Amino acid sequence: MSDLVKIEIITRQKKFEELKEALNSIGVAGMTVTQVLGCGLQKGKTEIYRGASYSIDLLPKVKIDMVVPDSSTDEIISITKKVCATGTIGDGKIFVSPVAKVIRIRTGEEGPDAL
Ligand SMILES: Nc1ncnc2c1ncn2[C@@H]1O[C@H](COP(=O)(O)OP(=O)(O)OP(=O)(O)O)[C@@H](O)[C@H]1O
Ligand SMILES: [Mg+2]
Secondary structure: OOOEEEEEEEEOHHHHHHHHHHHHHOOOOOOEEEEEEEOOOOOOOOOEEOOEEOOOOOEEEEEEEEEEEHHHHHHHHHHHHHHHOOOOOOOEEEEEEEOOOOEOOOOOOEHHHHO
16 A cells, blocks of 8 residues: 555535644645535535525535545544534545655655655
């Protein structure tokens, strides 16, 4: 198993600030944040966005990508569930995958030192 993993969190935009602060508080070194459109099982149709029921298939979400040591995975998953779980559909998903290589361009450092 790789020592480094990429954690991709897709969740509600309104949870982003709180989640960012929580991740920062546990020492996450860097993140990439993207505004995305997506759908899950319900194809977006039954979620509410800004008070309106969308009839379209894709809803706005925020995606947070982080590459971290595998040893941080459980804590990040747990904090994300704590902040983002509302119990209603559309809370989002967390994907975890192995990372083959990380290079800090400025110094040439590789692996965990490059995070
Ligand atoms: N299988 C998937 N592959 C890639 N992205 C996904 C997948 N499922 C969900 N997503 C992304 O996660 C976002 C939130 O998904 P969502 O929370 O609706 O998942 P769900 O499986 O339908 O669960 P829920 O029952 O809570 O709605 C989607 O808008 C989409 O961007
Ligand atoms: Mg859904």
